Amino acid sequence: MERIAVGMLGLGNVGSGVAHLLGQCGDRIAVRSGKRVDLKWAVVRDPAKSRDVDLAGVRLVTDARRVIEDPEVGVVIEAMGGTDPALSLILEALAAGKDVVTANKALLAEHGPQVFAQARKYGRAIAFEGSVGGGIPIIQALGVSLAANQVQSLAAIVNGTCNFILSAMTQDGLTYDVALRQAQELGYAEADPTLDVDGSDTAHKLAILAQLAFGASVKTAQIAREGIDRLQLADLKYAAELGYAIKLLALAKLSDSGLELRVAPTLVKKGTPLAEVRGPYNAIRVVGDAVGDTFFYGRGAGMMPTASAVVGDLIDVVVGRAALTSRALNLWPEAAPAPRLSSAAQVRSRYYLRFTIADRPGVLAALAQALGAHAISIASVIQHDPGDDAPADSPVPLVIMTHSAVEAELTAALAEIDRLDVVRAPSICLGVEE
């Protein structure tokens, strides 16, 4: 049986999972591909570190060039993360005639054009199922299975850390800070969780999904994004009272005005599949013109789920399928026209608004009038009696759910409202996903 030597860059979370899985499923790979896959090299920073995986037969080195220059190596798995040196190593590996498997979404989102141009130049495959949704085969679904469809919209929970934090806030009534600490203790959040909680990681993944679903080559910087780091427990509670969960969504919608892309904490109706995604799980809803509604759910990160995707890619590469897919998808093509992104002015949605107002007669009327002047009508209102104990004229919350409104109008109305002297704090505004 033909043997294929594999070199792996990185042996952290994902890399160890892959090494472990390769140890387990070698026979399965052989049956499915007719080939024996040998993990020959693993590249790390610190070869002395103790590692919780059987590395018999694997050469542990610090110099990635030894892997890339090894003519026996057919496939390089990049599981290092970051851009430097991962990007140059991937480019060199492709130039040396290796196929590449990676789960590095940050790298693909930022440097996809360069990486895919290099792959085309050297006729190699790049497989990246692990980059979005962990073990959920969403890359394969969008790139291959649903290829007959014009995708019309995507709504995705693709950051397990954020979803865990939001679930903990909702279910256990924890504040953001306490929930984040719990996520860190349980290993769902990094020591530095910035890229997760500020929405950057979700935006990286949305950039990749937008490529696959819409052929839209967008830079992460073009994606409007808001994280969960400033979300208040009060809004989760009011949303629940209105029958909604709040989820950090990656959203993409195609309409006459173009493609709308955004990452934002969003209200999702309870009982719908997205609203019921709990803890560190991920899920992606895809609506296609032929297939209609589809929904994919699973573990979006973690050692073994991500390894499942990476080793699945490895089989795809070894069988020869990944090369055909890479060519067929023609991602980040050289001369891609800039995608027509719809401006916020044209986006329509229902909105959740929370105002902090003086508890005085006439305030609701003033707010409603400002909204009405911008053609924004009110669907429901929550204002609880502050009780007789509350100090006179102390600020009270007022929550409004609007009917469908144009974002530009809403922005204008909120700017006016925030200037009213009865308004005591900047208003909070969240979109609603139907």
Added chain:
Amino acid sequence: MERIAVGMLGLGNVGSGVAHLLGQCGDRIAVRSGKRVDLKWAVVRDPAKSRDVDLAGVRLVTDARRVIEDPEVGVVIEAMGGTDPALSLILEALAAGKDVVTANKALLAEHGPQVFAQARKYGRAIAFEGSVGGGIPIIQALGVSLAANQVQSLAAIVNGTCNFILSAMTQDGLTYDVALRQAQELGYAEADPTLDVDGSDTAHKLAILAQLAFGASVKTAQIAREGIDRLQLADLKYAAELGYAIKLLALAKLSDSGLELRVAPTLVKKGTPLAEVRGPYNAIRVVGDAVGDTFFYGRGAGMMPTASAVVGDLIDVVVGRAALTSRALNLWPEAAPAPRLSSAAQVRSRYYLRFTIADRPGVLAALAQALGAHAISIASVIQHDPGDDAPADSPVPLVIMTHSAVEAELTAALAEIDRLDVVRAPSICLGVEE
């Protein structure tokens, strides 16, 4: 650009959807495959029938041999259904060097070995994404994306007719007969719904899924199956009272005692994704050793969702990927060892039981004793007060939810119970899926 001529056998529900979609997405296929796909032939029984699809450029004929003998045709789509003449046409098409796309689950479940042997013999591809779950890419997921996993279990709702009927019974309190009529009026059920409601169609699909997930070549006849046709509204109501929905599930579980396969109406805990699948939708839960829990959801049948899968397959074939997949999967191999199926004796589950008993003192004790003698313990009981108006000694229902029990023991206990003179009707027994 290279042109590929396609011949389609059948232009009914699925065939018209495919013709329509090919008309729409030709450019998308060209971008993704570098090839122009021309629908050259469509084979029907009655060419005079008016058809709701644009057939400009398509030759409508009744003789399938004209398609199979056309050297220009590269791919044959079988969308006729049934076995005769579909089977012989598929075999001839493969022998003539055509790749084949089909959504014919009955044919694959019964004649898979012959079809795949022929494909191997002539080095051709067979693609069949549309055969299970309509537009949900479950074949691709199990066959390709999750290939690194040992699948541990599958639980699937793969018959939209049954799920529609069960949803209507549960939500609107309709009896089985009324719900079936509604499904027929809405086009979700055939005039003759036998294969749907008796579980045969679900068993066909389970046979295909078991091949992909476990490499188990099972005949449909080897799959224990029960349909929804004898299900009573009362059981849906009691299940709801206990916090469960009843779904017709295709179940596959790997354990030390072998592979358990069955199709049966099953209690599923409310709030879990499978329980929330409504109307004609389908869903498949797959648990893999590396990936953990995954869940796939979408429209499981219907013209355009199925066409989405068939045209997706066509792209896969045209790109050359399907041939590699067919070879790699090696489905229904020539010399496959018979799968080790676990016998009912070894299967463990919780069970829902409904007894029809005389309303007399001591009956519950007698039942509990019979169950206890077979090591079956009771988790909960529902017995409603029949009210003072009920005629004396009229039969009353008693519902019991057991803890985990061995099926063989349960069967023995129920046989004993049904012989008791206080038991007035055969007892009802349904499994519970955790």
